[in-house]
Amino acid sequence: MNGAESLVRTLVDSGVDVCFTNPGTSEMHFVAALDKVEGMRAILALFEGVVTGAADGYGRMAEKPAATLLHLGPGLANGLANLHNARRADTPLVNIVGDHATYHAQYDAPLASDLKGFASPVSGWYHSSPSPKTAAADGARAVQAAMSAPGQIATLVLPADTAWLEAEGPSPALDIVGPAAVEGAAVDRIAALLKNGKKTAILIRGAALKEDGLLAAGRIASKTGARIMCDTFTARIQRGAGRVMVDRLPYFSEQIEEDLAGTEQLILVGAKPPVSFFAYPGKASWMTPEGCEINVLAHPHEDGTGALEALAEAVGAPAEPINVAKLELPDLPTGKLDSFTAGQVVAHYLPEGAIVSDEAATSGIGPAIYTATAVPHDHLSLTGGAIGQGLPVATGAAVACPDRKVVCLHGDGGAMYTLQSLWTQAREKLDVTTVIFANRSYAILNVELMRVGAENPGPKALSMLDLHNPELDWVQLGQGMGVNSMRAETAEEFAEQFAACMREKGPHLIEAVI
C-alpha cells in the first residue's frame, strides 16, 4: 500500500467519505487509490473555486469535513477565495494539496510555489507530509484538527513521492474533541444580568442558530424580553414556520447603529461584537452602542446551544418560546418580476426541509422577507464576502443532503465567478434549482459608490459596475454545462417555472430577469 492509499483509507476510517477535486499529475496516486478503497465518493469540478466552495457547503450541512484534492500551489490558489469564506463560516474542511516530490522541490520547476504561503491565511492547521510512513497519521490528525470546535480548515500537503512510496498502512481515527461545555458560573452570571432590567440583545452565531439553540433562546426571550439576533451573514441558520424568529443585523453601518440604538447590554453566544462590513468616510466601524456592556455567554469553541439551554433553565424560562414563526405563505404574484415577487414565489413553493444557498445580494431582500414564514428550511449565506460562493455551496449541500431540495438564489455578477459549478451539478444529477437574478449589474456597487463619497461618478466609473454590454445569456450558459435552463421575465413565468423545478428532482436553472 502506498502513501496515497494509506491516506485515503485513513480519511474514510475517520469519517471523511466525500472528496471534491480537480486533480493533476502530482495527485494521480491519490486518484488511483480511489478505486482501491471502498467508501470515498470523488466528485470532479472544473475549477478549484467550485471544489472548495462545495466542500464548504458540504461541511455546513454534514457537520463533518469533506476532503478536497487540489493540484499544487496554483490549484490551491484558485480555491482560496472560497476557503476564505469557509474559514469565516467555521466550516470543518480537510484540504489535501498535492505537491512536487520532496526531492524535486529544489529544482524550482514551473509549478513550484510557496504553497505554505498560499495556504496559511486560510488554514487553522497546516502540515506537509514528508514521508509515506507518516501520511496516514497526518491525515488522521488533519481530520481531528478540522473537527476541533467550532470547525476549521486543515490543510495537508501530500508530496508526490509521499503518495507513491510504500507506506505502513492506514492510521486509526483520532478522537474528536467536541465543543466545550460552558461552566455553570458563566451561565449564572449571564442569568443575573438578564434580571437587571437593561435592554438586552443576545447575538448568536454558529451551531446555536439551529432549531435547538433557537428554541432555548426564544424561551429566554419570552421570560426576559431580551432580543434574539444573528449576524448579517450566517453560515447556517434554521428558519421558517415553527422556529424562533431571529433579528438579523442589517448590512449598512448606519442601519446597524439605528437598529442597536438603546441596547444596554449585548450577550454573545459564539459571536463577536458587530462591526461594519466596510469602512466609510465619517461613519463608525465599531457598532456596539456607546455605554452598552458586552458579555460572553459562550465563546466560538464552546457549546452555545447547551449554554442557551442552561440559561433558559437558570432564568426560569417557560417551555414555550415567543416569536415563533407561523406558517404564512404569500399568494402567487402577477406582473413585474422583481426581488419581491420572486421572493413570494420562492416562499410559496419552497418544499419542507429545503436548503437555501443565498448569494442574491441586493436581490435577496424579497426572498428573505417572505421565506421567514415559509416551511422550515436551512439558510446558508455568504460568510466572508468573497463573491462566487453560492453556486458551489449549493453543490456541496446537495451532496451532503441528497434527499433535500437545494435552492440557490444568486446575483448574476457573483454567479459568473464560479459558474462551472453547474457542470458538476449536471454530472452528479444534484437536486439544485439555481435562480440567477439577472439585473445585469454589480448593483450593490452603485450604492457603495455613493456611500464611500465618490460623488458625481462619470461614465467610466459607472461602466465598471455595469454588465449590460454584452448581456449574459444564462440560459445558454446553463445549457452549455448540461443544466436544464429557462428564462422568466414576469412573475407568472417565474412562478410556473419555479413550481416545476420544485416538483422535479435534478439540476435546473432559472434566469430571473429583473
Place this chain on the structure above:
Amino acid sequence: MNGAESLVRTLVDSGVDVCFTNPGTSEMHFVAALDKVEGMRAILALFEGVVTGAADGYGRMAEKPAATLLHLGPGLANGLANLHNARRADTPLVNIVGDHATYHAQYDAPLASDLKGFASPVSGWYHSSPSPKTAAADGARAVQAAMSAPGQIATLVLPADTAWLEAEGPSPALDIVGPAAVEGAAVDRIAALLKNGKKTAILIRGAALKEDGLLAAGRIASKTGARIMCDTFTARIQRGAGRVMVDRLPYFSEQIEEDLAGTEQLILVGAKPPVSFFAYPGKASWMTPEGCEINVLAHPHEDGTGALEALAEAVGAPAEPINVAKLELPDLPTGKLDSFTAGQVVAHYLPEGAIVSDEAATSGIGPAIYTATAVPHDHLSLTGGAIGQGLPVATGAAVACPDRKVVCLHGDGGAMYTLQSLWTQAREKLDVTTVIFANRSYAILNVELMRVGAENPGPKALSMLDLHNPELDWVQLGQGMGVNSMRAETAEEFAEQFAACMREKGPHLIEAVI
C-alpha cells in the same frame, strides 16, 4: 485630489495606461478617479483570474506593465494562479489591491484576510500604502519595480482611507533601470568555449527569443555549430518564416534526456538549467547530461540580446544565420479534424503578425509543427503550469496590440477555468479568435496517470480525467457571453470557419471537436 486620484495620475505619468479590474467597495475611489484622469483605459473582467491573466498577456506584448485593480485579499486570491504564471513569465505587472481602511483592519470584518500572505508568493515587490501622502510615490516605485529587468510583479495595497483622504498630488515617474549589459569578459569567455569543439547547446529565455536575439543566435550557430534551444514553455517567442528556428525542449523528462544526450556544454542566456516539469518514480529531475558543463552568458536580469550580438561578433559569425524558417504553408486538409489537420488550417490561414496564445496542451502538437514555417508571428505559452491562462493572455495581448490578430488555441479542460474572458473580449470587441480543442478530457492526465506508475486505473480514477458527462457545449457558452461561436467537426468545416475568423475583426470562438 485624493489618494486614489494621485495614484491614477502617477500610474499614467509612469506609462501605465491600461487597468484590468474587477473592483468592489474598497476600490470605488480608484474607480471614480478613472473619470477625473485622462489616459487610463479601464477594462472590466467578470473574474480576477481574467484580470491578472490579461495583465500578463498585455505585459508580454506591450513590454510595460498594465495595472490590475483587485478587491481585497479574496479578489487577489482569485487572481493568484495567473499571477503565478506571470511570475514565471517575468512579466512586468502592477497589482493594485484595495484593502479595508487602515483603522478598520483591527475589527477583522468578514473580508479581512492576510493580504500580504496571499500576495508574497507571487510578488517580487510588495508594499501597503499607509497614507494618501505617500500613495503616489508608492505607485511610482511600484512601476519602477515592475519594470526592473527582466520584469516582475509589484503589488501595491491601497487601503480605502489612503484612497479617499486628501493627497499631495501625483508623483513623477521614476527612472527605469533596463537590463544590465553583459561584460565583455563574460562574452569572451563564452566565445573561447565555443571554439573548444564540444557539442554545445545555447538555451535562451526571455527577450532574447525575439527576432534580434534569435538572429544573433542563428549567426553564432552558423559559425560554431552550436544548437539554439528554448524552454518547453516560453513567455514569448517570435517564430515563423524569416526567423531563426529554435529547438524547443520536449515536455517529458525521458524525451529531454534523449534530446540532450551527448551535449557537452550548455550556454545559458537568461535561462536556468533544464529540469523535468514533474517528478516521476525512477526518472531523473535534473536534465543536464552528466559531464555537461553549464556556463552563463547572460543572467535573467541582463541583456541577453546584446550579449548574443556581442558573442556573434566575438566568434566572427557571418551576417547570415543558419536555420532560418522558409515560408511553407500546408495545403488545406480534408476529413478528420484532429490536432494535425487543425494545425494545418491554422498555419495556412494565420495572418502576418498574429499573436498565438497557446494553451492547447496535448492538442498543441499539430499547430506547433505547422506554424513553424507559417508567416511571422508571436507565440505565448503557459509559463507556470497553472491552467486557465490562455484565454486571459489572449485578451490582454489583444488590448496591447489592437492591430494584430490574436489566435487562442486552448484545451477544453483549461479553458473552463477562465471562460469569463470571452465576455471581456465581446465587451471590448477584441480581435481574438479562440479555438477550443474539445476532446472532452484532461487528456494529458491519461498519459500522466500511466507515467507516475499508477497502473490499472479503475473507473473512478478514469472518471476524474473525463469531461464527457455531460459534454460541454462551447457554442452555447461562447454565445452566452456574447461571442460569435461555432462548431467544427471536420477539417473542411474548421478550415471554412477559421478562414472567416481570420478575415473578420472581432471576437470569435470555434469549438473544434476532436
